[in-house]
Amino acid sequence: MRLFSLLLRYGFASWVSAAIVFSSTSVFAAERVVLKYRAFRESIAIEDLTKFARTGEMSPDLRVNLALARQDPQTIRQSLTNTVTVDPILLDRFLNNALGELLLDEIGKTVHPPSRQANRQALRAAITLSARDRQLSLLEILQNYPTTDVEVEGNRLEAVYSQLRRLEGTLKNFLK
Template identity: 35%
Template structure:
């Protein structure tokens, strides 16, 4: 299993190199209504880790009247999902709907290939620790600049939490079905 995870990361990394893009986002374009500011991913990572906002981030939060603690909590909120199965789960029509929904809040600056970029960011985020946080998705986003629509993010996160519960249920059901098949194969031998 670990080799598969490593292989996936290598493939995604190589595809990022050939496309001439960094494998991870360096800047986030924060949008809140008509306001727009660009911040370094490292500033958001610092906020997520320490709770301390840079002066630039604090200025943005003050303008938007959003407490830094609320943003820190949102960045660190997680959804548990199997890192090995996430790509398989996302690679179907229901997964496409989920990716499209999440891509309304976090998307490439160009506006194109949002679904594919989001799939890559989610898979890379889940593969190491079987959980996904907003900060991990931003850190793993496969374009150098990514747009984060802060107004839509809370809605999207709530939707993702609900879908995350469905994904866990689907995974459990698939595991149960596979176990029944294995038992039936054993009995038939």
């Protein structure tokens, strides 16, 4: 009986959180991304990063920042725009268990709020919101991040995409 109660509670909690996330629009979303490369850090408007990711056109600030950080713009662009396909309900369930929390902690080493507090919850919300259309990209996660500023460890962007690819594979295996 206790097992049934636990299953019912967690199933209901997942359903309620999914309903809230999928029925609401993001009221709070990142406005600036603070790109960090070792000692170098610079704030970029999310609009500039979005325009670059979609068109390849860089704002003067972004061009200077990537040059100073010695980063290849096309590699950064690919890391931002490459997508993975996910089932949003299954994703929500996965992110609310121990394995999902480990993944959130790992991604949180690269994408986090300036305070680094409540990062797991912020990432879970951003990822879940980003997956509404069954597609997930790092750019969408940054756009949906629920703080005004979000810090990104620039030298680890490719690692985040790799983690998202592993997540996609894990969810597909979970369905089998």
